[in-house]
Amino acid sequence: MSASFEEKSVWIQLGGTVVGLGTYFAIAGVMLSKGVTEIVPYVPLFIGAVILMVVALVAGLVVAAIVSRREPRDERDRLIGWRAESHSSWILAVGVLAAITCLVFSIEVVWVAHLLLLSLFLSQVLCFAFQIVYYRRGI
Amino acid sequence: MAGGGTRVRNQIRTLRFHHGEMTQQALADLIGVARQTVIAIESAKYAPSLELAFRIAEAFDVPLDEVFQHDQSADD
Numbered sequence: 001m002s003a004s005f006e007e008k009s010v011w012i013q014l015g016g017t018v019v020g021l022g023t024y025f026a027i028a029g030v031m032l033s034k035g036v037t038e039i040v041p042y043v044p045l046f047i048g049a050v051i052l053m054v055v056a057l058v059a060g061l062v063v064a065a066i067v068s069r070r071e072p073r074d075e076r077d078r079l080i081g082w083r084a085e086s087h088s089s090w091i092l093a094v095g096v097l098a099a100i101t102c103l104v105f106s107i108e109v110v111w112v113a114h115l116l117l118l119s120l121f122l123s124q125v126l127c128f129a130f131q132i133v134y135y136r137r138g139i
Numbered sequence: 140m141a142g143g144g145t146r147v148r149n150q151i152r153t154l155r156f157h158h159g160e161m162t163q164q165a166l167a168d169l170i171g172v173a174r175q176t177v178i179a180i181e182s183a184k185y186a187p188s189l190e191l192a193f194r195i196a197e198a199f200d201v202p203l204d205e206v207f208q209h210d211q212s213a214d215d
Contacts, residue, residue, distance in 0.1 A: 004175035074172040076185050135175075138144055138184025 005068050006077040007135045012060035014128035020053025021121045028114065037110050046117075080139055084130035088123050095119020145186040146210045152181055154199045154206065170194040 003011075027045055036042075095116055102112045155161040163181070167174040170191065179185035180195075187195065196203045 002175070002178075004173040006173065007175065071167075071173040072171075074176050075188055075191060076172070076176045076179060138179060138182075 003135065004077070005064060005071050006073055007132070008064045008068060009061060010128055010131045010135070012057060012064060014125065014132070016053050016056035016060060017121070017124055017128065019056050020049045021117075023052060024049035025118065025121070032110070032114070037108050039110050039113060042110070042113075076139070080131050080134045083139065084127045084134060087130050088126035091123040091126060092119050095123070145183050147186040148183060148208045148210045149180065149206055150208075151177070151195065151206065154201065158199060166195075166198060169198045 024046060028042055031041065031045075095118065098119070099112045099115045102115060151166070155163070155166060163177045164174045167177045170177075171194070172191065176185065176187075180187050192203060192207055196206045199206065
């Protein structure tokens with residue numbers, strides 16, 4: 001695949017985020033379905049997922065830097081980043097509004113926390129996906 | 140620019156050929172962008188900023204309108 005270093009780093013960020021937080025949500029989903037409604041048992045799982053994500057990102061970026069020419073971010077990269085963010089940030093806004101609504105109706109904190117985290121996760125994944133589309137299709 | 144293209148056409152490939160078959164990487168280094176950005180501009184997948192367009196024209200030492208043209212037929 002012919003891609004700039006910036007595009008490769010977006011693929012790596014997408015992969016790292018999906019692997020790290022995807023693993024978290026898979027396990028947390030099982031825990032929630034079994035009725036674990038305290039927030040404390042999720043903390044070590046979340047820390048582990050973040051460590052997994054950081055390790056995947058660092059390893060991926062190191063490999064990308066070794067195998068490809070490191071080029072500075074240019075105006076096209078910045079425009080793609082801005083446009084992708086403007087098209088994906090609505091998910092986070094919807095998640096925040098939904099979380100506030102949950103708090104108004106006194107829904108357990110564990111659901112509110114996961115709703116916020118899920119909206120952040122989906123917003124980021126969509127942002128990376130848009131960036132890849134713009135890099136491949138044009139902008 | 141819906142559909143991922145741009146109405147700005149260009150002669151960059153021809154100009155590179157007439158400048159000693161300048162490579163895309165050489166042009167990218169000259170104007171300070173990634174090679175993939177030169178490829179995207181050349182294939183009309185990205186319309187550069189006015190400043191970058193001027194830098195490209197200066198790299199070939201030609202007026203801006205010899206490098207870029209607006210494809211008015213696409214407006215129809």
